[in-house]
Amino acid sequence: MSTGAAAVQPATLTRLGPGRLALGGDLVIDxxxxxxxxxxxxxxGGETVTxxxxxxxxxxxAGVALLVEWLRAARAGGGELRLSGLPAQMRAILxxxxxxxxxPDA
Structure with a gap:
């Protein structure tokens, strides 16, 4: 019997190149x-990471908390974290x- 809830798609982090990362999947607590x-x-590394x-x-x-933690880590290292393609759901939570x-650039 299905509960109607979609299965959680594992969250993934992909390195696209120097200073470029991509997140995919479900950024949920699980x-x-x-x-x-x-x-x-x-x-x-003290660089700007997109x-x-x-x-x-x-x-x-929980996904928003991850972004805030990564921003803190980037700034602690003397760098910055820039976001692109921020989903509306995360924008609303922020x-x-x-x-x-x-x-500000998200």
Whole structure:
């Protein structure tokens, strides 16, 4: 018997090239923990890293928490995190959480 809920698609991180990463899948609480430290090396170099979210299927506040943590890590290393393709669902969570100013280019 189906509950009607879609199965969680694993969240993935892909390195597209120097300073370019892409997230895909479901950035939800069940999938985000596996990615928490996945970009640490990329974000520690003091460079601007562009993160594409075009492949994100769905997201919740855990996905937003991941982005905020990665932004913190990038800034701690003297760099910056830029987002592209931010899904409307995540944009709405950032706005209602008053975190949208952290990602002005998103």
């Amino acid at each position: 999938a985000v923990a596996a990615l928490w430290d996945a970009a640490a090396e990329d974000l520690a 993160l594409s979210l075009d492949g994100v299927r769905r997201a919740d506040s 706005a209602v959480s008053d975190l949208d100013t952290l990602f």
